[in-house]
Amino acid sequence: MVIVMDVNATEEQILGITDLLSSLNLGYHISKGEERIVIGVIGDKKRLQDKPIEIMDGVEKVIPIVESYKLASRTFKPEPTIIQIDDIKIGDQNIVVMAGPCAVESREQLFESAIAVKNAGAQFLRGGAFKPRTSPYSFQGLEEEGLKMLFEAKQMTGLKIVTEVMDVHAIELVSKYADILQIGARNMQNFSLLKEIGKTKKPVLLKRGISATIEEWLNAAEYILSEGNKNVMLCERGIRTFETYTRNTLDLSAIPAIKKLSHLPVIVDPSHGTGLWKLVPSMAKASIAAGADGLIIEVHPDPKNALSDGAQSLTPGNFEILCKDLKIIANAVGRDFI
Ligand code: PEP
Ligand code: MN
Numbered sequence: 001m002v003i004v005m006d007v008n009a010t011e012e013q014i015l016g017i018t019d020l021l022s023s024l025n026l027g028y029h030i031s032k033g034e035e036r037i038v039i040g041v042i043g044d045k046k047r048l049q050d051k052p053i054e055i056m057d058g059v060e061k062v063i064p065i066v067e068s069y070k071l072a073s074r075t076f077k078p079e080p081t082i083i084q085i086d087d088i089k090i091g092d093q094n095i096v097v098m099a100g101p102c103a104v105e106s107r108e109q110l111f112e113s114a115i116a117v118k119n120a121g122a123q124f125l126r127g128g129a130f131k132p133r134t135s136p137y138s139f140q141g142l143e144e145e146g147l148k149m150l151f152e153a154k155q156m157t158g159l160k161i162v163t164e165v166m167d168v169h170a171i172e173l174v175s176k177y178a179d180i181l182q183i184g185a186r187n188m189q190n191f192s193l194l195k196e197i198g199k200t201k202k203p204v205l206l207k208r209g210i211s212a213t214i215e216e217w218l219n220a221a222e223y224i225l226s227e228g229n230k231n232v233m234l235c236e237r238g239i240r241t242f243e244t245y246t247r248n249t250l251d252l253s254a255i256p257a258i259k260k261l262s263h264l265p266v267i268v269d270p271s272h273g274t275g276l277w278k279l280v281p282s283m284a285k286a287s288i289a290a291g292a293d294g295l296i297i298e299v300h301p302d303p304k305n306a307l308s309d310g311a312q313s314l315t316p317g318n319f320e321i322l323c324k325d326l327k328i329i330a331n332a333v334g335r336d337f338i
Pocket of ligand 2: 102103272298308309
């Protein structure tokens, strides 16, 4: 439940509520809005059964949270979550861009990609070292060697690193090299992975499951949040529908839906969302127009010879053109694009 305080509630009245919650072993989150303070209650609300909070001084009303997730909900925390990674803020006024190859293939391929995306305006370098491939015979990634290359690329360019962690045993290793841990679509409901990542403080990019509803996706985020890690961003990457022309159907409506239901930042992946590089620029621009906080885009110096996802990868030249267009769209919807 959330306790909405009166516009004129005093510090003492707020303290009266938080002291009561603490005495009942309940946690709370205070949101300071422009007009009023909202207190989200964490824990078993049955403990408040015989406590008439509604009539306590300074309280305007008590609202139950009807959603199955709580910490991820906008009712619980009305103000947007802003994830800070050094000098970069995700979920704030500025649009963030993460770009790079699907998989780290070699030092040359990665460094060429890193320099290109950095020059075009990206703040993060993406690249998988552990690859969740549909076929076990496809390239599985360079593993720790790939992570080390990502780290070298970071030192060379200043780009931050986003890369996937596929299982619980690799969390510590990947965390040594990454600034953001990516949870892939296929792992969105790997609850033991979600819980373990929830015990770290690392920012997390939680991709939407291939057939996940918005509610299932927000509950997956709740698993991470409920373990204490508040640095979660949601990544729309397309869902499976009856359409076969595209690899997935990018659900643009999920962007405003998530913005309404949750306070977490939304990142869109138009590369996996379409599977076709020619569609990527339009979907990237549409995502920013629809309110996304950032993009994650596959860029490869030689898409035709890529070891994975070449068909959906932009060349550095096309990525540079896209970034120029994105700035115009971002500014048109009142966002900054550096
Ligand atoms: C990826 O980012 O390369 C990837 C495998 O993404 P997804 O989990 O969305 O398929
Ligand atoms: Mn990929």
